[in-house]
Amino acid sequence: MDVDHYNVLGLPSGEEGAKLTEKEIAKGYKLKALVLHPDKRPDDPNAHENFQKLKLSYEVLKDEKARKLFDDLLRAKREQRARRGQQDAKRRRMVSDLEERERAASAVDPAAGGKRRVEKIDKELRAQVDKIRAMFANKGVPVVKKETVGVKESRFEEDEKKILNVRWEKVDSEGYSAERLRELFSKFGEVKDVVIRSNKEKKKRGQALVEMATEEAAVAALGNVYGNLSNPLLVLPYGKKVAATTIPTRESDGLNIFSGINHQAYEDNILEKLQKAAENQRQKA
Known part of the structure; x- marks a missing residue:
């Protein structure tokens, strides 16, 4: 074996x-x-x-x-x-x-x-x-099955809607633990689980999956969890694509995180904007 x-x-x-x-x-x-x-x-x-x-x-x-x-x-x-x-x-x-x-x-x-x-x-x-x-x-293997058109979405797809993909730049003094992420996201509903994901290719970037108890709590957290200004969080729905109407905008801080396709270039661009916005906030303060 x-x-x-x-x-x-x-x-x-x-x-x-x-x-x-x-x-x-x-x-x-x-x-x-x-x-x-x-x-x-x-x-x-x-x-x-x-x-x-x-x-x-x-x-x-x-x-x-x-x-x-x-x-x-x-x-x-x-x-x-x-x-x-x-x-x-x-x-x-x-x-x-x-x-x-x-x-x-x-x-x-x-x-x-x-x-x-x-x-x-x-x-x-x-x-x-x-x-x-x-x-x-x-x-038969009781795996998640693909439903035909017009049929209710599978449990796998329903669970996926409750999961958020969280990214941040790793800073020694401003890192995020599972406990800290749970604290931030629990303001919008019950947090079922937080998993810090390893990223060997980009050691300077932090990743985590946050599973909310309900889809409503996950939607509420999108665009409303930013973390620390010195190391802001990028919060996206789990999956290859992000609907353009899914993530609210944050116009008050000069940021628009209106999202298209969730590719790496897009994430890099958003994280860069968040970092610049955080720097502007510190300068104003």
């Missing part, structure tokens, strides 16, 4: 992964599903297959028996690697052939025992995963 189901969901693996709660696993799946859902990747021929793999990994980690077997398999592999690393070639050469033969005759090879354990757990895990696959084949 070469697939690391924790990594598929974007979660830490190993001992750290074994300590994750069901809620944390569900949260990781939800964030990955927002990115890998086939409706979000119409030009990707592997989108459906990748989404099914994501769903399978989630179901494996949800299944108590399968997850325990998978954690045992990862632990056994780590122990096997540790034993190999602890072997001291120099000391083995100093041991006589007679002592080596006596040791082999009187004791079970720990490396062989470790290998058998890995193979046994791997076999049991494969059987459990096959069982889950068979269950999917019989009743």
